[in-house]
Amino acid sequence: MSNGNIFVGETIGTAILILFGAGVCAAVTLRYSKAQASGWVVIAFGWGFGVLAGAYTAAPLSGGQINPAVTLGIAVDTGEWDKVWVYLLGQMAGAMLGAVLCYLTYFAQFQANKRQTGTTPGTAQEPVPTIGIFSTVPEIRHPVANLLTEIIATVGLVLPILAFGLTEGLGQSGTLVLIVSLLVVGIGLSLGGPTGYAINPARDLGPRIVHSFLPIPDKGTSDWGYAWIPVVGPLIGGALAGLISNAAF
Amino acid sequence: MSNGNIFVGETIGTAILILFGAGVCAAVTLRYSKAQASGWVVIAFGWGFGVLAGAYTAAPLSGGQINPAVTLGIAVDTGEWDKVWVYLLGQMAGAMLGAVLCYLTYFAQFQANKRQTGTTPGTAQEPVPTIGIFSTVPEIRHPVANLLTEIIATVGLVLPILAFGLTEGLGQSGTLVLIVSLLVVGIGLSLGGPTGYAINPARDLGPRIVHSFLPIPDKGTSDWGYAWIPVVGPLIGGALAGLISNAAF
Amino acid sequence: MSNGNIFVGETIGTAILILFGAGVCAAVTLRYSKAQASGWVVIAFGWGFGVLAGAYTAAPLSGGQINPAVTLGIAVDTGEWDKVWVYLLGQMAGAMLGAVLCYLTYFAQFQANKRQTGTTPGTAQEPVPTIGIFSTVPEIRHPVANLLTEIIATVGLVLPILAFGLTEGLGQSGTLVLIVSLLVVGIGLSLGGPTGYAINPARDLGPRIVHSFLPIPDKGTSDWGYAWIPVVGPLIGGALAGLISNAAF
């Protein structure tokens, strides 16, 4: 695979992932959305099928890693590091592009989230904080616990991915990405409760950068104080999964 | 594939798609339905498995495109235009047939939706507007934003479909349509919030025509003022996806 | 396939189908069940994965038809009628066995459904009607509309099943039953609202017979007046699907 194909594939694939993933958070969070308050099962399947869409689209060009933690895990496992920087660049570019596309898709809903003034007292609706649509927000702020959650959840993502390739026939039947996407649904349902499961540094950092620049009315904080945890945690988890895979398989 | 097979396949396939898709909207919307108010996750999976049923049934005859935006995307990508009109005719015929079948399936529920007169004040139930069962209705009426939503969501549908065929083994294992149907579930969950995700001109226009003729009591408006957006938006999105696919893959 | 294998396969497969299907209805309906009131999405996936479990288990012995409407549709389509009676016998035996297994699985819940006497006024809970756990109950009693719903929904089941076999690779990959089970989920979500989607004469009649004999306390009516519709409707739908398939494919 050429550097160009890798970059284009990862950019398109990660953009689709974030369009779907940030999209489902917008769908459930924002007012005047048909999916408002439709629950955690919608969030988990939305992100999972975002992986399905993004990774299958990227697959023919770059293999469809669309996650720096996966890229790191593969590099640690196999010892091949020379293309890693191209993957990371594409993933960051794609994550930022996807966040912009999500904003455009929900443009009218973001506008309607503006604080209303001059309305009858008691009827005005407060703006919903919007950073949770773009990036993860923990339920309880506890850096050690949050970091631990992201590390374990990312091992739970990357170790199975590294093992899936060893199941005979799965790659040949073309359904490997389907299995990964259902794995991601499972991580969301099971391990997403405490921190909202970044498990992907680009997924969290890219949209957070975009959020801090986008002209969303009353958008609230971009919460940069928390930003290092969903980057460092998944990177540690990805590397750890690579080490375990290398030792066990 | 002969023109006859294409027409029959697309008609049957699109009819099944709309029977399931409009059906799930009826199931969730109408009173005296076991699925009433069962939420957005039901809508999204109902449409997705409608694609599964319709596209697999059409596949042996016509390839199972059942969506003018997909047909347009393939034509733009490949440059083959000579069968496009047969696909479009079959898709429109099927969409109209499917809408009639949905009406018949929920016949008693549609009848029970009639405004009741002479009942005790305060107990009469107002008819539910029925156009949302047949065609899409935006949450916020904002032509530019609605059009943008439909364009992006349709790129999110057609670009992955064009790429899926390139994943080795996926077509040979026969599970390609399964992946597409889960992709459609994902689009519903993630990108359906603002406009109800037409992402298919026949899916919206065919049932709207049928709705304006069907003898549904107290059916409400067919909302023709909005009708052009879910036709034009998906066509632009499909063509755009074809161009991107042609350039990137 | 020998008659013995067909009978054993269909009996085991249909028993598993009904154990799961009636089971999920018990799970959602009865008090003191962890799934009580968990909604229509649970019902639809429970029945669908009941098909997955039952049909895959029966497949090596009998092909896993587990539904007289499917058996009839195949016979009309192919013209082979000589084994039909063995399939029907196995399906009825299995449906009745499955209903008994469901009763045993939820034994304590069925006992707890008994009308309580001598309790403080206003706190006693009325028994839940139990026929809806075993067999289908329409939301609106309207024989013509109910029959029409069952016919259309069964065509929506059997016609795709007859077409699925024609998709290249699907049978060879072993995932055909998976696709059928997701189709059944879709039918439940989309077309189950009016009548509860029998779409299978054995699924409705077998458990109804068992219900009328089981010593369930305060079980309520077995509703024999409705019993012919979920038998006749699916048989008409299955035959119709066979005719359409024979003509179109």
Place this chain on the structure above:
Amino acid sequence: MSNGNIFVGETIGTAILILFGAGVCAAVTLRYSKAQASGWVVIAFGWGFGVLAGAYTAAPLSGGQINPAVTLGIAVDTGEWDKVWVYLLGQMAGAMLGAVLCYLTYFAQFQANKRQTGTTPGTAQEPVPTIGIFSTVPEIRHPVANLLTEIIATVGLVLPILAFGLTEGLGQSGTLVLIVSLLVVGIGLSLGGPTGYAINPARDLGPRIVHSFLPIPDKGTSDWGYAWIPVVGPLIGGALAGLISNAAF
């Protein structure tokens, strides 16, 4: 497969299963979790995709049985008993490891579950009982009925698993574990209502041991009086499924 590979595979696989399975119970049960009270459908899919993650990861090393009832059913069916003890050891070790990982993932939530003293009367929240996160708790305590439920549900798991391998192409396409994981979703939806579906002795006993030692504040009882039922029931069910499979297939 060497004893070492079997032990490592089953340990890793069962640990992942319990991390996801206990994880989803924590997600739905504990306060300050994004998935709190998100319903039975989340529980069932969380456990099912835990099987997907765990069994696929273990598959290349040990075949991915990750359940003593499955191991017993295979041994009874095939008559090969010499590796059974290695599987059981790995499964118990993995189940205990997974329970610890779940505790670490939800560390802050478990801490926040502590009884609060000195708060304003009426605002203090009582601790949630935590044993239901680690092990199963019946809705109605009725040893005979609970045992029967676990036996039938385990036959509903192990008999299909033993049959799945006979479907041509399913193993070769690598999607067999996917089918099993959806089967487990189905068992949860349909048969999990009365007892919470242990259907796996290691899944219940391992985490219960861990629960009795973990320093969770205000954790409540480990409910050892019930502990034998989710061990004995699934073992009987697994053996029964092996006998049925041996006779029927």
